[in-house]
Amino acid sequence: MRGLAACIAVLSLTVSSWVALPSARAEDAPPPVEAPVPEAGRFTMVPSEGGFVRLDTRTGIVSHCRRETADAAAPWRCATIPEDVLNQxxxxxxxxxxxxxxxxxxxxxxxxxxxxxxxxxxAPVASPDLSSDEEAQRALDFSEELMRRFFGLMREMKRGDDNRT
Known part of the structure; x- marks a missing residue:
């Protein structure tokens, strides 16, 4: 910030010397005097994409400033950056x-x-060995016995219902 203030002070001295002495030559001009560096101002500014970021040193508010249009003569507008964006x-x-x-x-x-x-x-895939006729016959016999028992139970239940009525 001090560098920025010093640049502004030197620039203002240079501009004022040009305005005050329009007919004076550079050789006749007194050597530039270092202006005292003023205290830090209220705002601190940092360049950013499309403009600059401004910090209000008194309130702590951060703003993003940019021109309204791409035109160099367009006015600058500053928008406050919300706290939740700053805290992310x-x-x-x-x-x-x-x-x-x-x-x-x-x-x-x-x-x-x-x-x-x-x-x-x-690892080869283990396929079940269904080629054995003996195992296939055992499975078929088991299924037949299961079905006989099931239908036998159903007949008994029907007879029991017929006798009760």
Whole structure:
């Protein structure tokens, strides 16, 4: 801020010397006098995209200032930046962290898939041995016995209902 104030002071001295002495030559002009650096002003300004950010050192309010249009003669407008935007962490770094996390998770998943595919190729698929006629016959006999018992129970239940009426 002191550098900015010093630049403004030197600039104002230079401009005032040009206005006060329009016919004077540069050789005749006295050497420039260093102006005392004033105290820090009320506002601190930092260049930003499309304008500058202004901090009110008395109230702490932060504003973004930019021209209304691209025209150099357009007036500057400052809009206060809401507190919730100022308190948010840097959005870009948060997204970068999320991307890094997702990349690590993706790499871990790819390794799991490769391991599963490798294990699948290494181990032959065990198919049930249904070619044995003896086992097939046992399964068929079991099913027939189950059905006989079921229908036998149904007949008994029907007879029991007929006798009660």
């Amino acid at each position: 962490p840097d959005r870009l770094s948060a997204l970068s962290e999320q991307i890094e996390t997702l990349v690590r998770e993706l790499a871990a998943l790819r390794m799991r898939v490769e391991t599963l595919e490798h294990d699948k190729k290494a």
